[in-house]
Amino acid sequence: MTNRAIVSSFLLLILGLLGWTGIEMYLFDYQYKVASLHTFAGSIFLLIIALHLTNNFQSLKRYLLSIEGRSLKSQSSEASNNSQSKMLTTQAYAIIVAGVLLIPVYEFDLPPITTVYDFGKAQRGTTDVFYKQMSTKAGSGQQPITVEVLRGAEATDPQVAIWIEDESGTLLSTLYVSSALATNNFFAIDGSTPRRPEALPIWSHRRGVKAADGLYAPDDDTKLADGVTAATPNTNFILSSGFHASGDSRIRVMLEVNASFDWNETYHENAYPDDPVYSGSGSVGQPALLFATPFINRREANILKMSLVGRGHHSGKDGEIYADLSGITTARDLVARALVFIEPPEEQIASTL
Known part of the structure; x- marks a missing residue:
């Protein structure tokens, strides 16, 4: 030829x-x-x-x-x-x-x-919507919860964490975390394993486990168990999980999401030249966004819609929720919709039988 x-x-x-x-x-x-x-x-x-x-x-x-x-x-x-x-x-x-x-x-x-x-x-609007089914924390004695996430147009392999917390901001139960962050499974061009404290800073600080290097992002010694981790789905997903809470606890469900390299005019490669995390890893971009449900009594069966409530720190130096979203652009489209289905606790269902 x-x-x-x-x-x-x-x-x-x-x-x-x-x-x-x-x-x-x-x-x-x-x-x-x-x-x-x-x-x-x-x-x-x-x-x-x-x-x-x-x-x-x-x-x-x-x-x-x-x-x-x-x-x-x-x-x-x-x-x-x-x-x-x-x-x-x-x-x-x-x-x-x-x-x-x-x-x-x-x-x-x-x-x-x-x-x-x-x-x-x-x-395109008439095409079927497909979901990947995921399950974590399977076992008896837990209150069932289901989280449905409809992927947004900008969702290209983001890092995701879903958890439950009380009115004081205390993390009660982690339902799911992307395995790359949960097990510190990141790779650099030179073969090293970079640390990513900016990936999901709100969840990391809520978890409250500090690694030897002073960061709250999991490392090899502080990584999560396999029961709540999985690769981030590249499609819509439905997470079935469970949690423990006592009494009439008022809770809310949180979802933190972040994508790498989603630069814009506010958050670009040279935006924070003196920040060793933001200017060092090369995988940053717009900060992680936080979606949350309203607080509810955990005994009440509910279908709740998550709303965008804030963002994390751009380099993950703290776990604060920043309400200022003025510099956020494409990251708003990481999640198109997130719904939460909370079922009554098992003991409450049993008492009605």
Whole structure:
């Protein structure tokens, strides 16, 4: 097989990937893997075009000059010259008119571009929503709780912690933590294991277990048991778990979420140059966000919606809940919706039988 045939086959494959992933993103719900493949294929395609133009610049130049030379030699009459000139002029006018017409269409969201886009949006809205089922802390004697999390558009492998606390802010029970943070399973380019105190600082400080290096993020000696950890789902998920509480405790359910590299104008790589955590690990971005339910009596069966109530410290130096969300942009879309279903405790159900 010649080099030309190999390149042609590779280009055909890239075009096929672009076509398939483009249709997937246009008609169906967002999928991180599909979007990544589309971006990768598009980048490769642009790179090939750039390399082709660079490597064949002289050949293309000679070809264009030869066309001009042949055209001048073959002109047998003024009519043929005028015909070619008119054709080029018509093409130029067509390009200019099309460009001018596209400006108001783009600027004011006019058809047909919006019509085509809205059709795809409506089609995506009719697709089924899938959830991954997860279970932690299985066992008898616990009050059942279910947490349903609908992933947001910006949720690309975030770190997540879900826990229950009382009115004093004391952590009563950890229901789930992403395994990467819970077991200190992070990797750096140089092969080391970086510490990530900024990942989920509110949960880490609520847990209150300090590692030997003074950080509250788990390390190899303070990591969590497997019963409450699992890899972060790359889709929507439903967590079934349980907790212990006594009496008429008033509780609320908390969800902390954070993604790496989600830089913006406020939280960018050089935002805190003197902060050794924020400027050191290279995995930071916008701070962790905290979602929470209202406080309820734990004996009451309830369906509760979580609301965004604040954020953590940008480098995890404390466990405070900061109400100022003015610099938060795309991180707001890490979670589209979070619902909590709390069932009555087992002893209460038994007493009614």
